[in-house]
Amino acid sequence: MATILVTGANGQLGSEIQNLTREFGQHEFLMTDLEKLNITSLPSLKKLFNNNKVEYIINCAAFTDVDKAEEDKKEAEKVNIVGVSNLAKLASNYQIKMFHISTDYVFDGQGSKPYSEDSPVNPLGVYGQTKYKGEVEARRHTQTMIIRTSWLYSKYGKNFLKTILRLGEEKSEIGVVYDQVGSPTNAADLAALILNIIDGTERDASYFKPGIYHYTNEGVCSWYDFAMEIKYQSGFDCKINPIRTENYPTPAKRPAYSVLDKKKITQAYNLEIPYWRYSLVKCLNELVKK
Ligand SMILES: NC(=O)c1ccc[n+]([C@@H]2O[C@H](COP(=O)([O-])OP(=O)(O)OC[C@H]3O[C@@H](n4cnc5c(N)ncnc54)[C@H](OP(=O)(O)O)[C@@H]3O)[C@@H](O)[C@H]2O)c1
Structure with a gap:
C-alpha cells in the first residue's frame, strides 16, 4: 500500500487517475487540484507533506493552454517551472518518488523521424519553453520519472476530441489542419501506465526507473485524420476539410512533426501500447456511457 499525491487531479489525466482509484484500491490517494x-505555493505544499506521509507524487498540474501561454507567460512560468521546482525540492527532502508529465511541444517539429528522449529540444512557444524548463527542475530530484506525451484527450476536460464532437453537431463544415502530424493519446492509457509502474515499484523498488520517457498511443496521424476518424466513429454529418496551418493562424506556433519514439519505455516495461484508433473508440464508448 502506498500513499500517492495527485496534483491537478481535476484535469484530464488527473480525472482518469481518479477513475482508476477503485482498480488500484490498495493505495491511498490524496487527490488535489x-x-x-x-x-x-511552497507553504501549502510543506503543510501537506508535513501532515501526510506521501510516497509518490503524480504531477498532473500544469498550465496547458498553449495559446494563452503566449500572452500570460508569467503564469505559465509560475505553474510549469516554479510549481515543478517546488515539488521536486520537497520530493527530494521527503524522499518521495515523482512522476512528472511533459510534452512533445519541447521539440520544434522540423524532424521527419520520431524524436527520442535525447533528441535536441527547441520549443517553438512559451508553453513548450516552460514545460522544458520544468523538466530541468524535475530532474534536480533524482527519483523522478518524466513522461513526455502528446495530443492528450479524455472523456474529461477540454480537448480536441470533445471540440470536434461539438463542432460536428453544430456546424455543417469545418477545416482541420493536415500538415501537423503526431500521435493522439488517450489519457486513460497514460493513467493506467503510471499506476501500474507504482504497483510494480511496491513489489520491487527497482521497477521505478528515473529518467525521461516518451509515451503516446501507437501510430501516427494528422489532426485532420484524427478528426475524420472521430467523424467516422461517431457518425456526425459535418464536412471536414483538410487545411494548411497557414490558413489556421494561432497565437502559438506548433511543431509540424511531433512523433515521439517510445522504444525506451516499451523496452523498460515490456509494454504493448494501444493503437490510437482502438484507444479512441474506447474513449468514445466511455463518453456514450458518461
Ligand atoms: N493536453 C495535451 O494535449 C497534452 C499534451 C502533451 C502533454 N501534456 C501534459 O500532460 C499533463 C496533463 O495534462 P492535462 O491535459 O491533463 O491538463 P489539464 O486538463 O489542463 O489539467 C491540468 C490541471 O492542473 C490544474 N492546475 C493549474 N494550475 C495549477 C496550480 N498552480 N496548482 C495546482 N493545479 C493547477 C488545472 O486547474 P484549472 O483547470 O483550474 O486551471 C487543471 O485541473 C500536463 O503536464 C500537460 O502539460 C498535455
Whole structure:
C-alpha cells in the first residue's frame, strides 16, 4: 500500500487517475487540484507533506493552454517551472518518488523521424519553453520519472476530441489542419501506465526507473485524420476539410512533426501500447456511457 499525491487531479489525466482509484484500491490517494493545493505555493505544499506521509507524487498540474501561454507567460512560468521546482525540492527532502508529465511541444517539429528522449529540444512557444524548463527542475530530484506525451484527450476536460464532437453537431463544415502530424493519446492509457509502474515499484523498488520517457498511443496521424476518424466513429454529418496551418493562424506556433519514439519505455516495461484508433473508440464508448 502506498500513499500517492495527485496534483491537478481535476484535469484530464488527473480525472482518469481518479477513475482508476477503485482498480488500484490498495493505495491511498490524496487527490488535489488548484483550490486545494496550488503547486506554486511552497507553504501549502510543506503543510501537506508535513501532515501526510506521501510516497509518490503524480504531477498532473500544469498550465496547458498553449495559446494563452503566449500572452500570460508569467503564469505559465509560475505553474510549469516554479510549481515543478517546488515539488521536486520537497520530493527530494521527503524522499518521495515523482512522476512528472511533459510534452512533445519541447521539440520544434522540423524532424521527419520520431524524436527520442535525447533528441535536441527547441520549443517553438512559451508553453513548450516552460514545460522544458520544468523538466530541468524535475530532474534536480533524482527519483523522478518524466513522461513526455502528446495530443492528450479524455472523456474529461477540454480537448480536441470533445471540440470536434461539438463542432460536428453544430456546424455543417469545418477545416482541420493536415500538415501537423503526431500521435493522439488517450489519457486513460497514460493513467493506467503510471499506476501500474507504482504497483510494480511496491513489489520491487527497482521497477521505478528515473529518467525521461516518451509515451503516446501507437501510430501516427494528422489532426485532420484524427478528426475524420472521430467523424467516422461517431457518425456526425459535418464536412471536414483538410487545411494548411497557414490558413489556421494561432497565437502559438506548433511543431509540424511531433512523433515521439517510445522504444525506451516499451523496452523498460515490456509494454504493448494501444493503437490510437482502438484507444479512441474506447474513449468514445466511455463518453456514450458518461
Ligand atoms: N493536453 C495535451 O494535449 C497534452 C499534451 C502533451 C502533454 N501534456 C501534459 O500532460 C499533463 C496533463 O495534462 P492535462 O491535459 O491533463 O491538463 P489539464 O486538463 O489542463 O489539467 C491540468 C490541471 O492542473 C490544474 N492546475 C493549474 N494550475 C495549477 C496550480 N498552480 N496548482 C495546482 N493545479 C493547477 C488545472 O486547474 P484549472 O483547470 O483550474 O486551471 C487543471 O485541473 C500536463 O503536464 C500537460 O502539460 C498535455
